[in-house]
Amino acid sequence: MKKELTRQQYLDLYYYMRLNRSVEDMMVKLFRQNKIVGGLYSSLGQEAISVGTAYALEKKDWLAPMIRNIGALLVKGVRPRDIFMQHMAKYDSPTKGKDGTSHFGDLDDLHIVSPISMLGDLIPVMTGVAMAGRYLGQKTVAMTWIGDGGSSTGVFHEGLNFAATQKAPFVLILENNLWAYSTPVRKQVPLANLADRAKAYGIDSYIVDGNNVVAMYSTAKEAVERARAGEGPILIEAKSFRRMGHAQHDPAEYVPKEMRAYWEARDPIALYEKFLTSEKLLDARDKKEIEEKINALLAKEREFAENSPMPPPEFAETGVYCTGDDCHKIRAKWERPIAEVTPPRSSVEAVWTVPGFGSGEGSRGANAPMHFGDTQAAETLPAGAGKPAGKPPAKVTPQKTVKTAPTGASRKARR
Amino acid sequence: MPGTNGGASNGTSVTFLEAIKQAMFEEMERDPAVVLIGEDVGVYGGAFKTSEGLLERFGWERVIDTPISESAIIGAACGMSYCGLRPICEMQFIDFIVCAFNQITNFVAKGHYLWNAPAPMVVRGPSGGGVHGGPFHSANPEMYFVHTPGLKVIYPSTPYDAKGLLKAAVRDNNPVLFFEHKFLYRRIKGEVPAGDYTVPIGKAVVRREGIHLTIISYAAMMHTSLEAAEALAQEGIEAEVIDLRTLLPLDEETILNSVKKTNKCLVVHEDTKTGGIAGEIAAILCEKAFGDLDGPLMRVTSLDTPVPYAPSLEEYFLPNAKKIFSAAKELARY
Numbered sequence: 001m002k003k004e005l006t007r008q009q010y011l012d013l014y015y016y017m018r019l020n021r022s023v024e025d026m027m028v029k030l031f032r033q034n035k036i037v038g039g040l041y042s043s044l045g046q047e048a049i050s051v052g053t054a055y056a057l058e059k060k061d062w063l064a065p066m067i068r069n070i071g072a073l074l075v076k077g078v079r080p081r082d083i084f085m086q087h088m089a090k091y092d093s094p095t096k097g098k099d100g101t102s103h104f105g106d107l108d109d110l111h112i113v114s115p116i117s118m119l120g121d122l123i124p125v126m127t128g129v130a131m132a133g134r135y136l137g138q139k140t141v142a143m144t145w146i147g148d149g150g151s152s153t154g155v156f157h158e159g160l161n162f163a164a165t166q167k168a169p170f171v172l173i174l175e176n177n178l179w180a181y182s183t184p185v186r187k188q189v190p191l192a193n194l195a196d197r198a199k200a201y202g203i204d205s206y207i208v209d210g211n212n213v214v215a216m217y218s219t220a221k222e223a224v225e226r227a228r229a230g231e232g233p234i235l236i237e238a239k240s241f242r243r244m245g246h247a248q249h250d251p252a253e254y255v256p257k258e259m260r261a262y263w264e265a266r267d268p269i270a271l272y273e274k275f276l277t278s279e280k281l282l283d284a285r286d287k288k289e290i291e292e293k294i295n296a297l298l299a300k301e302r303e304f305a306e307n308s309p310m311p312p313p314e315f316a317e318t319g320v321y322c323t324g325d326d327c328h329k330i331r332a333k334w335e336r337p338i339a340e341v342t343p344p345r346s347s348v349e350a351v352w353t354v355p356g357f358g359s360g361e362g363s364r365g366a367n368a369p370m371h372f373g374d375t376q377a378a379e380t381l382p383a384g385a386g387k388p389a390g391k392p393p394a395k396v397t398p399q400k401t402v403k404t405a406p407t408g409a410s411r412k413a414r415r
Numbered sequence: 416m417p418g419t420n421g422g423a424s425n426g427t428s429v430t431f432l433e434a435i436k437q438a439m440f441e442e443m444e445r446d447p448a449v450v451l452i453g454e455d456v457g458v459y460g461g462a463f464k465t466s467e468g469l470l471e472r473f474g475w476e477r478v479i480d481t482p483i484s485e486s487a488i489i490g491a492a493c494g495m496s497y498c499g500l501r502p503i504c505e506m507q508f509i510d511f512i513v514c515a516f517n518q519i520t521n522f523v524a525k526g527h528y529l530w531n532a533p534a535p536m537v538v539r540g541p542s543g544g545g546v547h548g549g550p551f552h553s554a555n556p557e558m559y560f561v562h563t564p565g566l567k568v569i570y571p572s573t574p575y576d577a578k579g580l581l582k583a584a585v586r587d588n589n590p591v592l593f594f595e596h597k598f599l600y601r602r603i604k605g606e607v608p609a610g611d612y613t614v615p616i617g618k619a620v621v622r623r624e625g626i627h628l629t630i631i632s633y634a635a636m637m638h639t640s641l642e643a644a645e646a647l648a649q650e651g652i653e654a655e656v657i658d659l660r661t662l663l664p665l666d667e668e669t670i671l672n673s674v675k676k677t678n679k680c681l682v683v684h685e686d687t688k689t690g691g692i693a694g695e696i697a698a699i700l701c702e703k704a705f706g707d708l709d710g711p712l713m714r715v716t717s718l719d720t721p722v723p724y725a726p727s728l729e730e731y732f733l734p735n736a737k738k739i740f741s742a743a744k745e746l747a748r749y
């Protein structure tokens with residue numbers, strides 16, 4: 001690891017990784033005391049991914065977590081009590097007991113979209129969030145995560161391909177932890193590097209050591225800023241390992257001992273502590289202070305969560321529909337002049353006209369306007385294409401406007 | 416058509432298709448948060464030309480041509496709606512909506528209930544048979560979605576309603592599915608008023624008053640039911656015809672009021688029989704008007720098969736005025 005951040009940034013990354021692990025440790029205790037209603041998933045050993053990537057976002061940016069991204073939620077500003085209460089199905093939880101785990105969001109303040117269980121579904125949704133941010137002039141970036149297993153879903157491809165065609169400011173973190181439940185990654189995808197999937201969509205990708213929080217952060221930061229600058233979506237493959245079973249119930253006996261041992265020796269927090277110590281960014285006293293701060297915070301948060309009531313049964317019947325303005329005042333937050341997207345300024349000129357095109361019923365008939373691609377396409381049209389010629393130009397394919405991935409996804413790879 | 420425009424108007428007579436186009440145009444004109452997203456909706460103006468001219472007027476950012484990715488269309492629209500936009504998604508044929516079934520039923524529909532996230536979006540597209548579209552271009556998939564809490568489902572039968580309900584759908588804070596029977600697109604004309612108006616979602620309308628039985632229908636079959644009602648009148652049977660217009664939420668009040676008056680009910684739908692809305696209406700009548708019924712609830716629906724291609728097969732498959740006429744006559748005499 002090379003020194004490139006401010007001391008505060010280094011310590012923030014450390015704090016959030018420790019907080020992430022402590023929150024999950026505490027939930028294991030709650031689980032063993034039967035205080036958690038459903039299953040409990042662990043991100044043990046993957047904290048550097050959630051924390052490093054989410055730390056690259058600005059406050060106005062959007063994220064949508066997957067089940068192993070509690071670290072990302074904490075970085076974005078979610079209180080540990082909310083995570084505890086979600087798992088305990090409490091009435092004061094963000095979903096008031098209607099859903100559990102990390103399935104909650106905050107549209108107004110933290111800009112978090114709730115995941116659903118169906119893997120991959122967030123990818124087109126966050127693409128839409130990214131497109132809306134761009135449309136409204138907010139200069140926001142949307143980020144979400146997907147597993148090695150989740151990258152096999154159809155909606156992963158539909159979503160990422162659409163994001164690529166739209167050049168949406170969207171960053172997708174592919175957490176390759178080598179396992180999808182009991183299925184090893186080689187049965188999921190016949191690729192050595194899942195980042196190679198990016199080539200299929202003509203987008204850039206990175207490969208990062210998912211147990212190196214500084215590498216995760218700086219790669220994500222670069223990707224986020226490139227996406228924000230209009231370079232289109234970017235895929236980051238984080239290579240790591242799922243240290244626990246799929247969830248608490250799964251002893252993961254299918255994982256080879258040697259594999260586990262290899263990765264346990266590369267614990268992201270232990271590695272980072274070593275780095276911080278050698279760079280003199282953290283000493284024993286700092287470490288103890290941080291530990292005490294986290295312990296005190298979590299004791300309070302846990303107490304609050306445990307004291308929260310369960311939802312009253314009749315609450316089940318409420319809230320299926322938005323009842324209107326009294327329920328939600330839905331207002332787009334414009335940060336660009338509306339005139340840009342309303343007529344006459346929104347109106348687009350035909351690139352060329354095609355005589356007789358669509359002259360069927362209900363159409364304008366002769367000389368219907370034709371448009372092609374985006375406005376850039378006009379420059380690449382053959383001469384004379386702008387005129388209403390007798391025949392449409394033979395070759396109308398514009399130059400690719402989407403930047404293609406460099407050969408070998410590892411142009412910018414950090415291994 | 417009686418009651419088509421639901422009131423006075425000095426507007427013009429337009430096709431069903433034109434009414435839909437006007438609704439989108441006017442809503443996009445009114446509110447820059449409204450965008451259109453779908454396959455071939457921009458340059459081409461939509462497979463049925465419902466969005467013709469919108470690209471020229473509103474530009475690339477608001478009329479978004481997509482790859483052939485229904486889940487991405489619905490998913491992206493959902494994401495946009497979380498940011499305060501009001502996207503209208505076009506399914507090129509409504510048959511393809513099931514490619515995005517998961518996105519609609521799990522993501523879009525559950526968000527408000529689970530995490531207080533309204534998704535103000537519309538999913539619309541051409542549906543229905545009778546045009547020899549075959550098994551994959553004739554679907555009536557409304558009941559998959561009527562079974563999904565969190566959605567609203569509209570299936571209009573007149574240009575007036577199509578325009579007013581589509582505008583209401585765009586302004587609604589919930590995800591609304593809007594089915595456009597393609598048989599009606601160019602065959603049905605009706606008056607629409609000159610100015611802005613909406614038709615309330617969740618309200619049925621009595622298209623024809625009668626006393627001997629109630630015929631409940633919607634979409635293209637509403638017209639077929641009215642045709643049958645005219646023939647019944649020749650025989651002295653006065654049928655009351657109700658147009659549901661919205662299937663979810665269902666207007667129980669209008670249904671119950673009518674059946675309490677006529678004491679007999681026939682439901683006509685182009686959707687297949689098993690699991691169609693007629694079953695739900697039968698259950699409601701049993702629960703809330705059992706004592707008022709003087710006869711069995713009867714159904715005239717399509718067969719429980721896929722929509723067949725050959726005209727002779729499709730005609731046999733679909734309900735028609737004759738089938739409605741004989742069922743209604745049998746019921747009236749019961």
Ligand SMILES: Cc1ncc(C[n+]2csc(CCOP(=O)(O)OP(=O)(O)O)c2C)c(N)n1
Nearest residue numbers: 068117118119147148149150177179180181
């Ligand atoms: C579409 C879909 N199919 C099946 C499941 C059930 N399921 C939940 S997690 C999981 C494994 C996911 O593996 P991966 O994407 O690699 O994520 P990881 O658990 O390793 O973080 C499966 C099969 C699901 N949630 N969604």
Ligand SMILES: [Mg+2]
Nearest residue numbers: 147148179180
């Ligand atoms: Mg995995």
